[in-house]
Amino acid sequence: MRDGEKGGEKSGRKASTKAGAKAGAKAGANTAAPAPADRRVPRQERAARTHDALLEAAGEAFAERGFEAATMTQIAQHAGVSIGAAYQYFPNKDALAFALRQRYGDEMDARWSALVAGHDSAGELPLAALAERVIDLMVDLMSAYPAYLPLLSVALGFKRDAAARNQLRQRFAALFVRYRPALEAEEAYRIAEVMLQVIKSLNPLYAAAKPKERKLLVAEYKGVVAAWLAARLG
Structure with missing residues (x-):
């Protein structure tokens, strides 16, 4: 070479x-x-935890002190974050209360939807039992979240998402058709809408009543809803 x-x-x-x-x-x-996206994940998780901690602290503050008396400083301290950090997530108490109302409404819809989904045939749940379960689920939610009732009287301009409201009513309407197959879809929807409005009218009465009176109110509402459903679907 x-x-x-x-x-x-x-x-x-x-x-x-x-x-x-x-x-x-x-x-x-x-x-x-690691790529920037990988480094962002922990920050996103921490942000979610901080967000939830603020909502939980706000719920406790509103339940214990009332909406007007509770302060952002108290809520931030209870959540374990600085007041500056709290304002990065929620600009004021109204925003916290609005987010809580949204969360409570979503959970109530989820509980009722799960009840409907769990009963594929009318024979599984008599109408009286259906009325009882629907009301019990709402009472359970009020017990689980003590801020639920106080926040109902706060003027927030809050309104449930129309699509979510419609979907819940459609689910109940479909269930009612299984109880009474000859029922028109429009009529079934109307029955569902009236039933839910009647049940929600328990909220202000329940909030104003003493513990012993609350049990009696719940029993009255169960009787009213059960009798009405029997008349419309039986």
């Missing part, structure tokens, strides 16, 4: 070795440094 060829071969091997080393170093650097 000529000297020129040998020199070219050596130069090629050296260049190849250097390129491989550079590529390996680059790959190692990529492995060691």
